Amino acid sequence: MSSQFNYQINYGAGTPGASPRIDPAAPLYASEDGVVASLSNNECIFQVKRSGETHVMTFQVLQALDQSREFRTLDEHVARIMATIPGLASQREGVVRVLESLTRRGLLVSDSEFLKRVAGAAAAEPEPLRAVFIRACERPDRVERLLATLADYERRFRANRHYVLLDDSTSRDAANRHRDLLREFARATGCKLTYIGAAERQRLLDSLARAVPQAAQSLAWLAGGSEPGRFGGGRSWNVAMLLSAGARAILLDDDHRLPLRRLEDMREGLDPNPSAASTTRFFRNIDNALGAGEEVEEDPFELHLDVVGRPLGALTSSRRYAIEPAALRGLTLSRLDHLHGGAPIRTTHHGSYGSARSESGLWLYHLSPEDRAEFTRDRDSYLRNVEGGSVWYGYRQARAAGAGTFSPFAFDNSVMLPCTNPLGRGEDALFSSVAELCHDGALMLELPLAIGHVQESQRKRSTQTLAAHAPRFNYFVTDFVRRQLPQFNADDPAQRLRLLAAHLRDIGGANERGCLRQLQDYLAYSRADLIERLQNQYDGAPDAPVYWQADVRTIIQENGKALIAKAPPRLGDWPEGIDEAACATRLRKETTELAGAYEAWPALWSCARDQGARLLGAV
Structure with missing residues (x-):
């Protein structure tokens, strides 16, 4: 069984149907994360990451599981699956039965089940x-x-x-x-x-x-x-x-x-x-x-x-740090891995x-x-x-x-x-x-x-x-x-x-060329990442004031110039004007x-x- 193929099919949005009416009191459900190995053209083994349990299912059921990754009501999951997976547009009862089966098998987790996991923690009195x-x-x-x-x-x-x-x-x-x-x-x-x-x-x-x-x-x-x-x-x-x-x-x-x-x-x-x-x-x-x-x-x-x-679970049982079920809406279990009671x-x-x-x-x-x-x-x-x-x-x-x-x-x-x-x-x-x-x-x-x-x-x-x-x-x-x-x-x-x-x-043990390459790669990554994020901000705010837009363009341009400049790869708290050899020496010394x-x-x-x-x- 492969332990590398993370299940994330994402068959596309399909043709959206009528949006289901959302009952604010209805429980929310999200599918467990897992890894998948093929058994045949029609069946696969799904292993739950959290528990290690294995389940045999058809690929169509796996598709339904994939479309239920976010915490939403069962009605919402049914509507999405019917609109997304070919051939299910008129199979509502069948889709409902599949989701109910996945719930019984513990592959669809309700908001209350998840919150019970978070709340579970042994009492521990901290040090003074x-x-x-x-x-x-x-x-x-x-x-x-x-x-x-x-x-x-x-x-x-x-x-x-x-x-x-x-x-x-x-x-x-x-x-x-x-x-x-x-x-x-x-x-x-x-x-x-x-x-x-x-x-x-x-x-x-x-x-x-x-x-x-x-x-x-x-x-x-x-x-x-x-x-x-x-x-x-x-x-x-x-x-x-x-x-x-x-x-x-x-x-x-x-x-x-x-x-x-x-x-x-x-x-x-x-x-x-x-x-x-x-x-x-x-x-x-x-x-x-x-x-x-x-x-x-x-x-x-x-x-x-x-x-x-104190453990997280000891806190979430109090009103001050309780997690409201509605706050889980739209989140996947993979994004909530950090929330476990004993943390x-x-x-x-x-x-x-x-x-x-x-x-x-x-x-x-x-x-x-x-x-x-x-x-x-x-x-x-x-x-x-x-x-x-x-x-x-x-x-x-x-x-x-x-x-x-x-x-x-x-x-x-x-x-x-x-x-x-x-x-x-x-x-x-x-x-x-x-x-x-x-x-x-x-x-x-x-x-x-x-x-x-x-x-x-x-x-x-x-x-x-x-x-x-x-x-x-x-x-x-x-x-x-x-x-x-x-x-x-x-x-x-x-x-x-x-x-x-x-x-x-290991970083400090590199020769001069190796040290410079590490610094150049890091600065290129930092600046390119900054440029991308700022460009997204700029594109997403076409009505922002011109003085804000001008400063964003200036920051992007200055970092763009730095990306292509042939200057020594100096980090921010190293002296200005140092040459490449001094940058390599600095990196060796400080990492060591x-x-x-x-x-x-x-x-x-x-x-x-x-x-x-x-x-x-x-x-």
Whole structure:
């Protein structure tokens, strides 16, 4: 039996008949996915992917099964089959009998059966919260504002949480100011505070290096790697992962601020659609953005801690995360593979209000028609909106997926979560893709909430947006993980991380010509994919304002020029003007460093887990 021939016959739309009346109370059904092997000219074996069960059927029955892939009522399936498969236009009773038989055999799954699968999960109490970690670097004014909102939170909810400031500042004045702010916060709230600056971090590294000497070099890079002019937020991220090993954690940045807020039209329940559209709203200024929506009345931290570390099935039984049967309409079971009851929630996410979290505005040209209308409603607001300085970005309803794009809020680090690159932006996307790789079937849960995000100054994003796309190194690795890795079969996350390291060493082990070819292929793919998606947006919006159309054409043209240019294949965070040899050297160096870190991480994480809270207490 072939295990490669996925069943997807798709005999065409046929001649549509009269549309059946849709009963909103009628159950929905969708066919199981499977693989097919021929037995004769008329019969085949169908093996269900999910269970491995085999069924013998005629090819005509297989055609009927193929036309029932989406969740719809039986009447709708009957009408489609009669209109699509030749010779069945007047065979309604026979088609109904076939579908009833497929239902009895479990090959047509009802909405209630599917939701029972999702709801099935063993109860599990997650590990306790270790601390709330705050990444800070050279911005005492941001830290002051964040701590003020956290003090308001503590006065309101009396949570008495442990806060840890991970200070990456090199300025003595900034570090001293951060310490003063923490002392003031402790006096105001009575909360336990831990400051980890350069000296404290070095003590931590020395302690772990003595315990795991074979990982000392990679540890120094993971928590202390630096390069002039290059973002280094991954250093504190990795320290937080070590200090929270074996427990749960919350991670904030110094430019965040509470409260969490939600849109007025937020909906309860879990949206099962993995491609659910996000919501973007635009505001005249940052103050308007910070006041948008409704403040969350519940403890915002508990909203995340109530779900992170728990199985999905334990959540969907509650009204807050229940899946409505009607939400399944039009979806196939293959698109819902990620929704199984035992899938653990490893991280939680939410949107943001205030400053956009991306350094480029390319995402603004892929908005839904509704959001695009607001984005482009007049030229003055459009020119303001393209800089992403006053926006709301998030979801109206909770959603689950394998990986997120932006930094998680809460982590379940009771089982090994991976490290990330200490250097370069996109460390959050890299973390999420590697976490998904390490924990096959685990999920992130995006809540329909948003946190304040206020940068120290307004950024000029449009310049980068209108230039040729030059993805950074961390996105190069992220896309490699998502697009090019073969299927891993190992269950152990440490083994999966080592397998990834081996593939990265293979990239870095190429000669100069091989390195350049890999970079050229990646940049060609990234730019061609961007051009195609933007062209589809352009073609689908003929009535869009001319200034939007002009900018889309500019982006397409600049990326088209870059596609055919004979320039060195430079990634976005490498120095401008470097030649081909330097690009190859960079690729070898950075993939080898990251591979070494992934190889060393399991031993470091295990050592940190064994010490537990004592490791944080000793800093």
